[in-house]
Amino acid sequence: MTPEDEVREVMARYCWHVDHQQxxxxxxxxxxxxxxxxxxxxxxxxxxxxxxxxxxxAKKAATGEPQRHFAANLLVEVDGDRATLRSYVAxxxxxxxxxxxxxxxxxxxxxxxxxxKIQRMLFDAxxxxxxxxxx
Numbered sequence: 569m570t571p572e573d574e575v576r577e578v579m580a581r582y583c584w585h586v587d588h589q590q591x592x593x594x595x596x597x598x599x600x601x602x603x604x605x606x607x608x609x610x611x612x613x614x615x616x617x618x619x620x621x622x623x624x625x626a627k628k629a630a631t632g633e634p635q636r637h638f639a640a641n642l643l644v645e646v647d648g649d650r651a652t653l654r655s656y657v658a659x660x661x662x663x664x665x666x667x668x669x670x671x672x673x674x675x676x677x678x679x680x681x682x683x684x685k686i687q688r689m690l691f692d693a694x695x696x697x698x699x700x701x702x703x
Contacts, residue, residue: 571646571651571684572644572646572651574684575644575646575651575653575677575684576642576644576653577684578597578653578677578684578685578686579639579642579653579655579673579675580639581593581594581597582594582597582637582639582686583636583637583638583639585597586625586637587634587635587636587637589625589626589629589630591622591623591625591626594622595615595618595619595622597685597686598615598618598685598686598687599678599680599685599686599687600614600615601614601687602614602615602618602685602686602687602688602689603687603688603689604618604621604686604688604689604690605689605690605691606690606691606692606693607690607691607692607693608693633661633662633663634661634662634663635659635660635661635662635668636659636660636662637657637658637659638657638658638659638660639655639656639657639673640655640656640657640658641655641656642654642655643655648679649678649679650676650677650678650679651676651677651678651679651684652674652675652676652677653673653674653675653677654672654673654674654675655672655673655675656670656671656672656673657669657670657671657672657673657691658670669693670693670694671691671692671693671694672691672692672694673689673690673691674689674690674692675688675689675690676688676689
C-alpha cells in the first residue's frame with residue numbers, strides 16, 4: 569500500500585469506527601498530541617479531551633438516530649512522516665437518507681511507530697441541521 573493509500577485508510581476507519589460506535593478503535597486513530605475541532609465549536613486537544621469527546625459521542629449515539637459518514641474527493645499529500653488530507657464529508661441519517669451535515673475535513677497526520685495517526689482534524693460545515701460538534 570502506498571503512503572497515500574495508508575492515509576486514506578485512516579479516514580475510512582475514522583468514519584467506520586464513529587458510525588459503529590467503536591470508540592476505543594476510533595480514539596486509537598489519533599496521536600497523543602491530537603486536536604479535533606469544528607468551526608464555531610470547541611477544540612478538543614490531547615488524549616484526555618478526545619476521550620471526553622468520545623464519551624459524549626457514545627452517549628449521543630445511544631439515544632440518537634444511526635448515521636453514516638461519507639468522505640469523498642480525498643486529496644492526500646505526503647511529505648516524509650507528515651501528511652495532509654482534505655476531503656468533503658456528508659453525514660447521512662440512515663432512516664431518511666437525509667444529509668444532516670455537509671462540509672469539509674482538513675486533517676494533518678503524522679507517522680508514529682510505523683502507523684499514520686491523526687494529529688489535527690478540523691471540520692468546516694458547509695450546511696448542517698445538527699450542531700457543528702457532531703463529528
